[in-house]
Amino acid sequence: MHRRARMLGALLAATLFFSLLGAAVAAAQPPRAAVSHGAAATQTVQVSVSDVFAFTLSTNEITPGDSVTVTITDLGTTAHTFTLSPIANFAFNSSDSTTHLLQFFAVHPPLVNLSVNGTPGETYSQTFTAPAYGEYEYVCLEPGHFNAGMFGFLGSGEPGTGSTVATGPGWQVFAIVGGVASLVILTIVLAFVFGQREGTKHEMPPERLGYPEGPRPPADGEAPTPPQQHG
Ligand SMILES: [Cu+2]
Structure with missing residues (x-):
């Protein structure tokens, strides 16, 4: 769960990054200098x-x-x-x-x-x-x-x-690109989150199958311990 939270945090951070990227790139556009010759x-x-x-x-x-x-x-x-x-x-x-x-x-x-x-x-x-x-x-x-x-x-x-x-002639374009990138990443994040939830539905806890509960995974671990086969 912690690992998932970390990944989610990283993806949300990336979303924020791309949102701000548009504004940053637009702000970095140098003002068009007047040609004075x-x-x-x-x-x-x-x-x-x-x-x-x-x-x-x-x-x-x-x-x-x-x-x-x-x-x-x-x-x-x-x-x-x-x-x-x-x-x-x-x-x-x-x-x-x-x-x-x-x-x-x-x-x-x-x-x-x-x-x-x-x-x-x-x-x-x-x-x-x-x-x-x-x-x-x-x-x-x-x-x-x-x-x-x-x-x-x-x-x-x-x-x-x-x-x-x-700020700059193309600032609208940068804002749109940033917005689209954010939506794409948000979609990936949501697909990831709901995909994980969907996956948990199909995981039958070992005790429900009549197997003794396996050793607890490390507190930070994600991977479920496969049920041990008996007989
Ligand atoms: Cu008017």
Whole structure:
């Protein structure tokens, strides 16, 4: 029994290990360094939105002058926009209405304005030239979303503040791989445990067969002592 408990413990530890592996590998992904030589450097910023009032970005920093392609992906069924202000170091008032924001952008055309309409998996892209040093606010222009907290800052030449940044471009993939590995190991563990239980049903204790009980196995032992044959 102790040996089984130890094996079970080891397998559960392995399950935990693989669960954490996904997160660890994702965390180990180095942030994509901005290529700063020449004027034609390109960068990508992946933005994901879902059914909550929040943006998740692949990075919160771009390099002034770079050609930046922003891609928005809707992971949920809610319509959103990713609308990037062209004014450096300017923040909307948290009480500003969506109408106020629309009026602002009518006067100051956004650097990026992408919309998703709530179809899971839909993706759109727009390329722009990263502006001068500073922080640029991005907001969602769906009514009420900004006031619900759907905004953040993309930094040009510096990290933006108030951004939710995913650790590495493929972190979802690593999380899925870790999850699948955990399920496989959990299945093996359960099969092992129930297999052992099933096995005990077919073991008839020696005393029930009329044989004298054999010598007790060592306290730590697993293997049953085979009944001794008489006659
Ligand atoms: Cu929104």
